[in-house]
Amino acid sequence: MSKKQLRNRLENLFANLVDNTVEQPPVQTSLPPVLKPWNWETDENGCYTVCEDTITAYLGYSPAELIGQSLVSFGLSDDSASVLQNALQQNHFPLDITVVFLSKKGNPLPARLTIFKKLGSTQLNGGFRGFVQPLVESEPIKPPIVKDLPSEKKITNEIKPSSESQFQSKTKKPASPTTKTRQKSVLERAGIITVPLRKRQQEIGILKIMADDEQRRWSEEELLLVQEVANQLGLAIENAELYAAVQQELNERVRAEQEILRRNKDLAALNEIGQQISRLTNRDQIIATLQQALVQLLNCRNLTIALLASDQQTLTFPVHTVESKPQPLQPRTLGNDPISYIIRSREVLRINQDVEKALSGRGITPENPLPTALLAVPMVTAERAMGVIYLQEFEQGAFFSDIQADLLSTIASQVAIALANADLFQEVTSALQAIEKRERYQANVAQAVATLTESGVRGIPAMLGFLGEAAQCDYIYFASAREDEQGLHWIVTDHWIAPQIRPGSDLVVRQPLSAALFPTWASALKEKGWFSGKPDDFEGREREFLRQRGIQSMLLLAVPGNRDIPSFIALEERSPRLWQNDEIGVLQVAADALSNTFVRQDLLEQLRSSLDETETLYKISHNLALAGDYHEMVRAIAGGITDEKINRIVLVLFDQSDQLSTPLLRVAATWHSGRGALPPQINSDLDYDTFNPLISIETPVFYNDIFDLSIQPAARSSLEAMNV
Incomplete structure (x- = not known):
């Protein structure tokens, strides 16, 4: 067979292989679909305690089957288990490695395993948490089939384990087939050809070809063909790994972008909530805004907001919802419940499993109904605790993440400051109102006085x-x-x-x-x-x-x-x-x-009356001094009288011819106001025996009533006859 024929066969052999593995499709502008990760947590012994049910879709295991199994052995290939155990012993966190999981049916699943230490943990026995990101699997590598080779020839590919990492950076490009240095074939014995498989100048396995006829002698052209097949197969493996690495990086980038977008959205919402709360000065409005924010960010259906009264001993509950339905909760004093524990300890409490055991271990009396997970965060200022935000979940498998705890802690700090400012504002307002009220009273009372x-x-x-x-x-x-x-x-x-x-x-x-x-x-x-x-x-x-x-x-x-x-x-x-x-x-x-x-x-009035009397007496005295007879004297006296009830004045003189004779009481002058009975006739006489007791006195006497007991009956009768 000529070299030209061998070259044509070789090109036909790798035609499909290059299409499937070597030729990488150009990266599209749209991102590839992202496989859904699953979150997990372990206890201090490295055994699973929490796992999302997403694992079932990839490995076939339910979360219940995973609970209690070891992180470094269960569901991992032997090589991956060894690599993971060595990585954990390095104690460098966070840890991000690529491992191969084995499904329930034994199928391999490459995935990216990210591991964090739990909050507050300083040693291995603190437990771990993290997530698993499945990777997009590359197409399986098919061994080349040479159509023109004799049927009695068999091709086997034995790949030896390599100490090099499974995936390489996409920036490294494979060497061109035309420049690749060809390795010589090894004829172990007649009928067998062994050719090393190399990737980036490192041996990763061998390609062994055995003929049915042990006496088979391989030609030079066939040896060259096998050598070229080994070279192209190494390039195909390298390109497949590069393609898988690109897919993995794209998946991680998309996942990171989605996480960043979600965190940015949460931070934007948190910033907006903080601005809204900072502008409020009323406690009821602050609590209403807080409830709305928690429902929006955390989708909490079982929410309790407890506030500590001014006496620092009584808890009030402005918000208490069960399955998103508000239920009133009466005020109570601090006790041994979870909220009272948070008030005293001022620490964040997050429990995702064995709630009753965890509460009892802290000396807390569990409440009914018992949740499957809870998250409680105190609202604390520098001086005192203001209250507690308390979230509960009752569904199996529900849990609260560290991100949710951090987010809720930030909100609680903002609300605590807002409540303290609202209290201070109310105190200042009350003081100003008291000052304004006092000034109003003082000003108006001063005006009244x-x-x-x-x-x-x-x-x-x-x-x-x-x-x-x-x-x-x-x-x-x-x-x-x-x-x-x-x-x-x-x-x-x-x-x-x-x-x-x-x-x-x-x-x-x-x-x-x-x-x-x-x-x-x-x-x-x-x-x-x-x-x-x-x-x-x-x-x-x-x-x-x-x-x-x-x-x-x-x-x-x-x-x-x-x-x-x-x-x-x-x-x-x-x-x-x-x-x-x-x-x-x-x-x-x-x-x-x-x-x-x-x-x-x-x-x-008394002074005015006294002055009037003095003035009247002076006027009467003056007129009396000017009077020429008795009649003028009586008129002078009448001119000083202001009481309209007095309508008569009678001037009576004693007339006695000698000392032995009986004195006569003779009317010398009279005055009449024109109203009532007339006075006695002038020069008429009054009975001496009758009136002498009334007028023969040393000091003036006023009788308010003629029926006065000091007036004798005869005098009273005479006065009545005179219409007095």
Whole structure:
């Protein structure tokens, strides 16, 4: 056979082989499909404790069959098990190696195994976690079939294990077949040819060809053909490995990009949630935003948000959902439950298996129903614990990852800061409101006192208006204490109604209030000086009086006077209100100012009356000095009288001729106002024996009533006859 014929056969032999293995298709712009990985965890002994059910689709094992098996032996080929054990002994993490798994049916599955140490673990006995990324399998390498070789020839390919890594970087390109150095064939004995298989100048196996006829002699052309087949087969193996490496890198890149996109999405959502929460100053709004964020990011259906009250002993539960349905949970004191444990320890609690055993090991009393997995994160500031975010899962196989724990911890820190800021904002707001309230009271009460000082009792309506602005109540009135034949009672003389109350409201008090019907009010005002309450605090007429007018709370301030019971200022509200001591103290200043105003008014009236009397006496004395006769003297006296009830003046003189005779009482002059009975005739005489006891006195005497016991009956009868 000529060399030209051998070359043609060789080209035909590798035509399909090159199409299948050597020629690599150009990388498409679209990424290849990504095989789904599965996550797993082990205990301190390196035995599986958790595994996702994705493994069933690749290896045929269920997660239950994997639990308890060894990480370094179960489901791995012997070589992969040895490589993995050596890699773990290096103690360099994270670890990322390529291994071959054996399915339940014995089929190999190349995969990328990524291993991390668990959080808090410093030694091997801390356990591991990680994931397995199946790799896209390359097409199987088929041995070349030479059509023109004699049928008695057999080709076998024995591949020896290589210490070189299974996959090489895609940047290294195979050597060209035309430049590859040909290796010489080895004739072990007649009928057998052995040719080494090489990949990148390293021997990876042998190609042995045996003839049925042991006496067969191979020609030079056949030896060259076998040598060329070995060279091309080495190139095909190298190209297949490069193609698998490219596929693996593409899969890892796609998986990394997807993970980055997911993490970026979570970080963006987390950033948005942090911004929303940081702008809120109300606890209810912060908790509502937190619940919405947790459902969005973690898809939690069993969520409990617990807050620690200001007494640091009571837990409240603004959010408690079971299977996404809200259920109320009553407040309770700290106990031995998981939430109380988190409050005390301030540590993250993540349990994905044997929940009851794990809780009991920490001295925690498990709660019913018992979850299959739980994640609890404290909301802690630098000073104190604010609360706990508590997630539970009840489905078998459910678990919480480290990424979820980190994400929830970040959210909890942001919420704790937001809650602390909200509390601080509320404290500052309350302080500012208290200052504003105090300034409002002081300013309006000062105005009220100034008004009373300037206007006296005429300023009472304006004073009530200032008190209404200060207290911001619905109705204020002043009830003056009076006493008459009906006894002690109060009469409303002035009032103020808030602008929002319609005119003619039932609030206005129009009838007198008898002190006998309001004994609680009278007693409290007299003894304490003020009294506050609501309708249920009273009985009888007092309760009925408030309920009929729709009053829910009131404050009475005593205004002492010259009677047994004081007058009072009443401040009433149609809604429940608790009057504070500082409010009462400031308002009492106004009530005392009003009491002082009445005292000043009485003194002023007395002074005015005294001045009027002095002026009248001076005027009468002057006119008497100018009078020329008795009639002018009587008219001078009448000119100084302002009481309209006096309608007659009679001037009686004693007339006695000698000391032994009986004196005569003679009318010297009279004055009549024009109303009522006329006075006695001038120069008429009055009976001496009858009137002498009345007028023969050293000091003036005023008789308010002629039936006074000091007036004798004869004199009383004479006075009645004179219409006195």
